[in-house]
Amino acid sequence: EVQLVESGGGLVQPGGSLRLSCAVSGFTFSDHYMDWVRQAPGKGLEWVGRIRNKANSYTTEYAASVKGRFTISRDDSKNSLYLQMNSLKTEDTAVYYCARGGSSYVTDYWGQGVLVTVSS
Amino acid sequence: DIQMTQSPSSLSASVGDRVTITCRASQGISNFLAWFQQKPGKAPKSLIYAASRLQSGVPSKFSGSGSGTDFTLTISSLQPEDFATYYCQQYNAYPFTFGPGTKVDIK
Numbered sequence: 001e002v003q004l005v006e007s008g009g010g011l012v013q014p015g016g017s018l019r020l021s022c023a024v025s026g027f028t029f030s031d032h033y034m035d036w037v038r039q040a041p042g043k044g045l046e047w048v049g050r051i052r053n054k055a056n057s058y059t060t061e062y063a064a065s066v067k068g069r070f071t072i073s074r075d076d077s078k079n080s081l082y083l084q085m086n087s088l089k090t091e092d093t094a095v096y097y098c099a100r101g102g103s104s105y106v107t108d109y110w111g112q113g114v115l116v117t118v119s120s
Numbered sequence: 121d122i123q124m125t126q127s128p129s130s131l132s133a134s135v136g137d138r139v140t141i142t143c144r145a146s147q148g149i150s151n152f153l154a155w156f157q158q159k160p161g162k163a164p165k166s167l168i169y170a171a172s173r174l175q176s177g178v179p180s181k182f183s184g185s186g187s188g189t190d191f192t193l194t195i196s197s198l199q200p201e202d203f204a205t206y207y208c209q210q211y212n213a214y215p216f217t218f219g220p221g222t223k224v225d226i227k
Contacts, residue, residue, distance in 0.1 A: 035216075037164075044207065044218055044219075044220050044221045045156070045158075045164065045207055045209075045218040045221075046218065047209070047215055047216040047217065047218065050214075050216075061214045061215065062215070063215045064121075064215065097163055097164070102166075102169070102175075104169055104170060105211065106152075106154050106166075106169040106170075106211050107154065107156075107166055107209075108166045108169070108175055108176075109166070110163040110164050110165070110166070111163065112163050113163050
């Protein structure tokens with residue numbers, strides 16, 4: 001069974017940093033692209049970014065709203081995906097989901113999400 | 121960036137109804153279009169990719185069509201478990217973008 005479990009969320013002050021993790025199981029993590037998607041309270045879905053697999057040099061893509069502040073990384077030996085968030089703003093408050101890129105590189109499985117609140 | 125719009129933004133329907141949701145891209149995206157279902161307080165669920173291909177385990181009452189800029193999601197016979205918000209997403213070009221969502225509730 002494919003499982004993705006996020007952790008590391010919480011309350012952080014504006015300008016602060018936070019690192020989210022996503023532990024995966026039930027599939028060969030190293031083969032897949034992985035995404036982060038977020039959802040502000042009461043709002044729609046916003047794609048945050050993607051990291052490709054080793055075969056594609058672990059290259060990354062980001063939304064303009066987070067580029068230069070957020071960094072996506074992965075550790076295939078630990079079946080884990082990460083989102084390092086720096087210089088956080090109140091508008092980064094959201095539930096953050098990790099998601100798997102499937103065989104056609106489109107999202108097919110989602111984690112349950114983790115809440116990040118940026119507030120003073 | 122490619123802008124995605126959806127119509128309607130919400131709709132009320134009855135169990136057994138046929139429901140169609142439209143998604144439009146601001147520029148051509150071939151068939152690189154996905155649909156997701158989200159229930160309140162839950163993670164999204166992937167329904168359709170490549171505009172018309174069902175994800176594994178998704179019932180055949182869901183269908184998708186379209187290419188280029190105009191796409192539709194159809195639920196052939198609405199059931200109680202289908203009341204949710206539906207989002208389209210283009211994955212033709214980075215940054216990927218979602219539509220604003222269509223909320224389907226009970227009439």
